[in-house]
Amino acid sequence: MSMPYYVPPEQLMKDRADYARKGIARGRALVALQYQDGIAIISENPSTTLHKISEIYDRIAFAGVGKYNEFDQLRVAGVRAADLKGYQFSRQDVDARSLANQYSQILSQMFSEAPKPMEVELLVAEIGTDKSSDRLFHVLYDGTVLDEHNYCVLGGDSDAVATRLKSAFKPDLALNEIVKIATSVLAGSDRKLSHEDLEVALLERNGRRRCFKRIEDSEVQALLG
Amino acid sequence: MSMPMFAAGSDPGANFGELLKRVGMSPFAAQSDTNDLTIPHATTCVAMRFAGGVVMAGDRRATSGNLISHRSMEKVVQADEFSGVAIAGAAGPAMEMIKLFQLQLEHYEKVEGQTLSLEGKANQLSMFVRSNLPAAMQGMVVVPIFAGFDSLSDSGRLWDYDVTGGRYEERDFVATGSGMLHASTVMRVAWRRDLSANDAIKLCARALWEASDADSATGGPDSLRGIYPVVASITKNGWLAVDDTALAEIYKEITNEVGLR
Numbered sequence: 001m002s003m004p005y006y007v008p009p010e011q012l013m014k015d016r017a018d019y020a021r022k023g024i025a026r027g028r029a030l031v032a033l034q035y036q037d038g039i040a041i042i043s044e045n046p047s048t049t050l051h052k053i054s055e056i057y058d059r060i061a062f063a064g065v066g067k068y069n070e071f072d073q074l075r076v077a078g079v080r081a082a083d084l085k086g087y088q089f090s091r092q093d094v095d096a097r098s099l100a101n102q103y104s105q106i107l108s109q110m111f112s113e114a115p116k117p118m119e120v121e122l123l124v125a126e127i128g129t130d131k132s133s134d135r136l137f138h139v140l141y142d143g144t145v146l147d148e149h150n151y152c153v154l155g156g157d158s159d160a161v162a163t164r165l166k167s168a169f170k171p172d173l174a175l176n177e178i179v180k181i182a183t184s185v186l187a188g189s190d191r192k193l194s195h196e197d198l199e200v201a202l203l204e205r206n207g208r209r210r211c212f213k214r215i216e217d218s219e220v221q222a223l224l225g
Numbered sequence: 226m227s228m229p230m231f232a233a234g235s236d237p238g239a240n241f242g243e244l245l246k247r248v249g250m251s252p253f254a255a256q257s258d259t260n261d262l263t264i265p266h267a268t269t270c271v272a273m274r275f276a277g278g279v280v281m282a283g284d285r286r287a288t289s290g291n292l293i294s295h296r297s298m299e300k301v302v303q304a305d306e307f308s309g310v311a312i313a314g315a316a317g318p319a320m321e322m323i324k325l326f327q328l329q330l331e332h333y334e335k336v337e338g339q340t341l342s343l344e345g346k347a348n349q350l351s352m353f354v355r356s357n358l359p360a361a362m363q364g365m366v367v368v369p370i371f372a373g374f375d376s377l378s379d380s381g382r383l384w385d386y387d388v389t390g391g392r393y394e395e396r397d398f399v400a401t402g403s404g405m406l407h408a409s410t411v412m413r414v415a416w417r418r419d420l421s422a423n424d425a426i427k428l429c430a431r432a433l434w435e436a437s438d439a440d441s442a443t444g445g446p447d448s449l450r451g452i453y454p455v456v457a458s459i460t461k462n463g464w465l466a467v468d469d470t471a472l473a474e475i476y477k478e479i480t481n482e483v484g485l486r
Contacts (some may be wrong), residue, residue, distance in 0.1 A: 055335050077228045079335045080244055085230065087328055088250065102228045 016117045020141035023119025024066040029155040029186055030123070031165060032063065032136055035178040038127050038204045038211065039134055042182040043155075045199035048217065051089060053201040053213035055081040056096045059127045061203050065155030066120035066141070074103060074122065089208075096126030100137035100145050108143025117141055121154045127203035127211050161185055165208075176223045195221040227270040237363030241329040241354070269436040269443040270300055270311035271403030272372040273412060274397055275425035278460035279372040279381030282429035283311045284404075284437060284445025285452055296447065301455040305330045306463045308346055308373025313402030315365040322353050324365055329353075344377040347384045347392060349376045355390025370401050374459045381459065404443035411435045422458050426467055429456055430475045434483075439459040 006081060010035045030043035030052060039061050043052045052071075053063045056078050064071025103122055111117040118141055126135040138146040138154065146152075151169055153162040164185040173181070179200060187193040200215040200223075215223070229248055237243035245251055254289035283301035287294050301311040302323055310326060312319040329349060334340045341349065350371050357367050372383035384392055385399045398416050401410040411432040420428065433454050437445035446453050451474035458465050 049338075051338065054338065073230070076336055077230050079332065080229045083241060083328060083332050083335075084244070084248060084250070087245070087324075106228060106230075 014020040020117040020119050025156045027065050027156050029161045030065050031153050031182050033151040036172045039125050040178050041201050043199045044186050058209050060096050061125045061212050063123040070118045096124045096135045100124045104143040105140045106143045111142040179223045197201050236349040241332040269402040269408050269428050271400045271408050271432050272370050274381045275420040278374045280425040280429050280458045281309050281311050281372050282454050282456040284444040284454050287316050297412045297452050299455050311370040317358035318365050319367045343373045347371050351390045351392040354386050360431045361388040368401050404440035407439045408432040408436040434479050
């Protein structure tokens with residue numbers, strides 16, 4: 001008869017967390033920053049078709065790092081939840097906080113119950129009527145929700161990127177300045193990133209209903225100068 | 226509200242109507258027998274092609290039997306950046322259909338990461354009209370016009386529908402609603418292939434004028450209240466509504482001209 005072996009819950013959780021963290025660390029980092037006209041989300045992403053950043057609703061953007069198929073599944077679920085809520089109630093009732101909480105529920109459930117935790121980190125960003133009502137919700141692989149201010153860093157090597165960003169970030173910068181800063185902190189001192197390596201999208205305070213805007217490659221090139 | 230997630234085999238994809246069914250919020254749910262109810266009917270809408278795209282226009286009146294129940298209905302609405310819908314028929318289901326159609330286009334765009342083709346949008350609307358058929362049999366008829374700028378063919382295109390969801394692409398112009406006969410006669414006489422955007426806008430305004438002159442269920446320009454028909458053009462630059470000052474000017478011209486005849 002084989003002996004059933006005992007794994008202490010602390011060890012089990014630690015193993016799962018290590019697994020998820022390793023998966024996420026394999027990917028590239030992503031940053032979201034407030035600038036003078038809204039929120040800019042910038043990521044290292046050589047693909048022009050498999051997006052890390054996308055639109056969820058009028059004022060809400062989604063960004064994911066880690067395993068593409070996993071965060072894309074969560075992205076679609078978010079679009080569905082938002083569109084259903086807007087249809088059932090009103091467009092003003094759709095908010096980032098509620099979406100972030102729902103993502104948190106899913107991720108924490110997957111973390112403790114599923115065969116393997118999801119190897120993703122998410123950002124749910126919402127642009128408000130003014131700077132102080134902008135929201136950056138950072139959701140971790142285990143369902144932890146962080147309410148971040150000014151800027152937010154996700155994904156591989158995020159500690160180093162965050163340290164660099166902390167000294168480089170200034171509020172109320174113009175778009176080209178913020179894109180340059182983001183590019184340099186993503187690259188670090190020993191690498192250089194070009195417009196082809198980047199995916200850039202904005203939530204713009206533009207007075208229109210849909211605030212999400214994807215910045216095309218040529219435009220990124222122009223912004224980087 | 227929980228987040229809707231589906232197994233691979235039962236995933237509704239980018240279909241918003243199907244998604245509503247999966248979560249138990251089916252659109253166009255069974256309606257009770259409403260034959261004896263007087264339903265406000267929304268009325269004359271036109272659309273026509275011109276060199277750079279299409280123009281759509283619709284009056285603002287809703288009637289309930291002999292009563293004018295609403296003076297500022299918007300029966301011509303933007304569906305997305307490059308298309309619009311005009312609806313004649315029972316107001317309740319018509320407005321719901323427009324709302325759902327707009328949502329479907331946006332939902333598809335967000336889920337799939339690209340917009341539907343114009344043909345795809347026209348087909349989607351045809352399915353909505355078809356699913357309204359049981360209600361149409363009870364008098365809640367909804368008949369839309371769909372028009373937009375097709376970036377693939379670099380031209381404006383327009384479609385009209387019948388109650389069963391039949392979809393017919395029109396070459397030049399189309400009208401729907403109780404004043405359609407008068408409106409389409411005006412367009413038939415004056416329409417030319419090389420109309421400019423401005424001329425097309427004026428012709429649509431004129432078609433609605435004649436329809437409202439002869440059909441009691443179609444509203445004319447209401448300068449007293451400042452309510453004018455909704456007129457919009459759709460070109461490669463997208464949807465552009467004609468503002469009320471410009472419409473007031475156009476209708477002043479028409480009034481003068483009619484006064485002289």
